[in-house]
Amino acid sequence: MKVTIQGGNSYDLASPAEVRQIVSEQQQAAARGIKWMRIPTGLQGKPSGSAITLGITQGQPPTGPDLGYIWSVRRLTVTGLTRSATAPDIVNLYLNDNFNGPVLWQFNGNNFGYSFGLGELIINSGETLALQNSGTIAATGTITLSGEVWQVPSERQYELMGR
Numbered sequence: 001m002k003v004t005i006q007g008g009n010s011y012d013l014a015s016p017a018e019v020r021q022i023v024s025e026q027q028q029a030a031a032r033g034i035k036w037m038r039i040p041t042g043l044q045g046k047p048s049g050s051a052i053t054l055g056i057t058q059g060q061p062p063t064g065p066d067l068g069y070i071w072s073v074r075r076l077t078v079t080g081l082t083r084s085a086t087a088p089d090i091v092n093l094y095l096n097d098n099f100n101g102p103v104l105w106q107f108n109g110n111n112f113g114y115s116f117g118l119g120e121l122i123i124n125s126g127e128t129l130a131l132q133n134s135g136t137i138a139a140t141g142t143i144t145l146s147g148e149v150w151q152v153p154s155e156r157q158y159e160l161m162g163r
Contacts, residue, residue: 033069033152033153033156034150034151034152034153034156034159035150035151036148036149036150036151037148037149037150037151038146038147038148038149039063039076039129039145039146039147039148039149040061040063041144041145041146042060042061042062042063043055043060043063043129043130043131043144043145044060044142044143044144044145045058045060045142045143046140046141046142046143047133047137047139047140047143050133050136050137050138051133051136051137052091052131052132052133052137052139052143053099053130053131053132053133054130054131054132054143054145055094055097055128055129055130055131055132056097056128056130057097057130062128063128063129063130063145064123064126064127064128064129065123065124065125065127065149065151066125066151067125067126068125068153068154069125069151069152069153069154070122070123070124070125070151070152070153070154070157071122071123071149071150071151071152072116072118072119072120072121072122072149072150072152072160073116073120073121073122073123073147073148073149074115074116074118074147074148074149074150075113075114075115075116075147075148076093076105076107076113076114076116076121076145076146076147077112077113077114077145077146077147078091078107078112078113078131078143078144078145078146079112079143079144079146080139080141080142080143080144081107081108081109081112081137081139081143082109082137082138082139083109083110084109084110084138088108088109088110089108089109089133089137089138089139090106090107090108090109090133090134090135090137091106091107091108091131091132091133091134091137091143092104092105092106092107092131092132092133092134093105093106093107093129093130093131093145094129094130094131094132095123095127095128095129095130096127096128096130097128097130098130099130099132104121104129105121106134109139118150118160119160122157122160123149124154125154129145131143131145
């Protein structure tokens, strides 16, 4: 769109339609790479000898964000644990099959699901989740970790705080 300004100078200005197109493209670029997703349910297995260990070292596929991305965990659930008023099954969630390292979270047969605020529980690029029992467990069926996350490019982690 051409506009003549006092003094006879001419300038090319974007038309309203061109401005809408530019803004739309910028919004699409900003949203690209950010997605809500369910955690793949590859972290699952049956206990053996009243114990269970699930993770990469046990042959399960890696459960973590794609390379170059982070997860903001919104919900985690471990199904298949035995309920009990006095001694429910207990499993701990670890990073990177480091079963001697700090416990990331703990689940039991009575409290098997948790939700987290945006940015409250972050899993970084290259990190994976693993489960291992704490004490003996009574469950005999399949134990599965499931949940929901926001996956975001690592360099855009700051955007999680505003969602």
